[in-house]
Amino acid sequence: MEALFEKLIQAVEAGKQTVLDAERYIWKHPEAGYKEWKTHAYLKEQYEKLGYHLTEFGNIPGFYTDIDTGRPGPTVAVFGEMDSLIIPSHPEADPETGCVHACGHNCQSAALLGIAVAFKEKGALDGLCGVIRLIAVPAEELIDVEYRKELREKGVIKYFGGKVELIYRGILDDVDVAMMVHTTSNPQYSMTCPDGTNGCIVKKATFIGKSSHAGGSPYLGRNALYAAQTAMSAVNALRETFRDQEHIRFHPIITEGGTVVNAIPDHVVVESYVRGATMDAIASTNEKVNRAFAAAAAAFGCRVILDDQNGYAPRFNDPNLIQVFLDAAELFFPASEIRVGGWGSGCSDMGDVSTLIPSVHPNIGGAVGAGHGTDYFIADPEKATVTSAKLQSVVLAKLLMNDAALAKKVIAEKKVTYANREEYLAAIDALNHVYDAVSYRENGDVALHFIG
Numbered sequence: 001m002e003a004l005f006e007k008l009i010q011a012v013e014a015g016k017q018t019v020l021d022a023e024r025y026i027w028k029h030p031e032a033g034y035k036e037w038k039t040h041a042y043l044k045e046q047y048e049k050l051g052y053h054l055t056e057f058g059n060i061p062g063f064y065t066d067i068d069t070g071r072p073g074p075t076v077a078v079f080g081e082m083d084s085l086i087i088p089s090h091p092e093a094d095p096e097t098g099c100v101h102a103c104g105h106n107c108q109s110a111a112l113l114g115i116a117v118a119f120k121e122k123g124a125l126d127g128l129c130g131v132i133r134l135i136a137v138p139a140e141e142l143i144d145v146e147y148r149k150e151l152r153e154k155g156v157i158k159y160f161g162g163k164v165e166l167i168y169r170g171i172l173d174d175v176d177v178a179m180m181v182h183t184t185s186n187p188q189y190s191m192t193c194p195d196g197t198n199g200c201i202v203k204k205a206t207f208i209g210k211s212s213h214a215g216g217s218p219y220l221g222r223n224a225l226y227a228a229q230t231a232m233s234a235v236n237a238l239r240e241t242f243r244d245q246e247h248i249r250f251h252p253i254i255t256e257g258g259t260v261v262n263a264i265p266d267h268v269v270v271e272s273y274v275r276g277a278t279m280d281a282i283a284s285t286n287e288k289v290n291r292a293f294a295a296a297a298a299a300f301g302c303r304v305i306l307d308d309q310n311g312y313a314p315r316f317n318d319p320n321l322i323q324v325f326l327d328a329a330e331l332f333f334p335a336s337e338i339r340v341g342g343w344g345s346g347c348s349d350m351g352d353v354s355t356l357i358p359s360v361h362p363n364i365g366g367a368v369g370a371g372h373g374t375d376y377f378i379a380d381p382e383k384a385t386v387t388s389a390k391l392q393s394v395v396l397a398k399l400l401m402n403d404a405a406l407a408k409k410v411i412a413e414k415k416v417t418y419a420n421r422e423e424y425l426a427a428i429d430a431l432n433h434v435y436d437a438v439s440y441r442e443n444g445d446v447a448l449h450f451i452g
């Protein structure tokens with residue numbers, strides 16, 4: 001093994017209590033996206049104790065720090081996500097907020113701190129060039145959307161996803177390569193890396209009917225709940241038109257279903273994502289969903305306000321970066337515990353990063369239970385944080401050693417969707433639409449409007 005790899009691995013090992021303490025602290029102080037202020041404060045203290053100078057994002061939690069080798073070369077960003085989920089029924093959920101790290105982002109933040117420990121070791125940057133940017137990033141989970149809308153209305157954020165917001169703020173403008181490692185509860189593999197994962201549009205449909213006495217005069221009402229129910233049934237029947245290779249997912253919930261049992265519900269809200277493997281597949285499916293929603297509303301004489309917002313772009317893991325991770329992973333795991341390829345149907349704002357910057361987002365074991373489930377726990381924190389930090393440190397060294405030959409190969413052969421931030425932001429902004437999908441004309445005609 002290269003002496004530098006050995007040095008980095010030993011440095012993480014020597015500082016592993018710091019990493020393990022961070023994992024437990026953040027698990028015990030879970031905070032949903034854009035609210036991660038305790039996590040921010042804890043991590044800030046730890047980084048500053050190590051001697052790092054931080055650039056804080058200010059009005060949102062998170063910061064970055066640059067580890068400059070002092071020699072010109074590419075900038076490689078590493079993300080550690082800070083946000084939790086909200087699952088009040090999880091046995092270790094915060095009793096007040098219902099927050100819990102059932103996606104293991106606490107491990108990512110701890111591992112990122114481990115990388116910070118490694119590169120403070122004397123001689124850790126010898127033979128490397130370029131810059132390593134460690135980024136503590138908020139708000140990956142696309143939840144608590146009403147709160148984020150409030151932040152947007154107040155001008156605090158423009159985008160719901162933390163990494164999308166960082167792109168918008170220009171924080172990734174000078175980043176050439178991006179990486180992060182997520183925790184997985186896959187019982188079979190210590191490291192997995194799919195070719196990519198789905199993207200999504202965030203959908204809210206408000207069905208508007210007419211209230212009347214549910215017992216005395218239901219014939220005077222227009223039932224928004226039945227309109228919503230019919231809309232969801234229509235989409236369920238459309239599922240046979242979904243192509244397997246497009247990995248479409250539609251999973252609605254009713255967030256407002258009526259107020260009192262003796263009145264015909266006149267205001268019902270359905271929320272969902274429309275997920276898919278490409279932006280085209282997402283848009284064409286979204287158009288079908290909107291058509292079904294508009295037609296179902298019309299069937300009951302109701303209206304429906306369709307509110308589509310950009311969610312996350314599909315993620316493509318850069319093949320050259322996957323290879324670097326694979327080579328490094330062999331130092332830590334037997335080949336039988338490593339799996340690459342396949343497609344993931346979840347979504348992440350790392351997808352958005354991957355449309356601009358060659359990116360990779362493998363998963364490392366250490367968790368048990370279902371991701372986002374009530375049985376999700378960190379069973380092997382050492383693997384999920386300490387080993388992750390060692391692996392990522394070796395990957396960074398591989399990318400930036402030998403005059404950054406591997407990073408330069410990644411950059412030369414990159415295949416990204418957008419040339420720059422402006423092009424990307426224009427494309428995602430074009431996905432946002434709020435409109436009344438049904439109009440009733442005086443001559444009795446009903447017009448449906450729907451957009452993909």
Ligand SMILES: [Zn+2]
Pocket residue numbers: 103141372
């Ligand atoms: Zn998650």
Ligand SMILES: [Zn+2]
Pocket residue numbers: 103104105140182
């Ligand atoms: Zn996650």
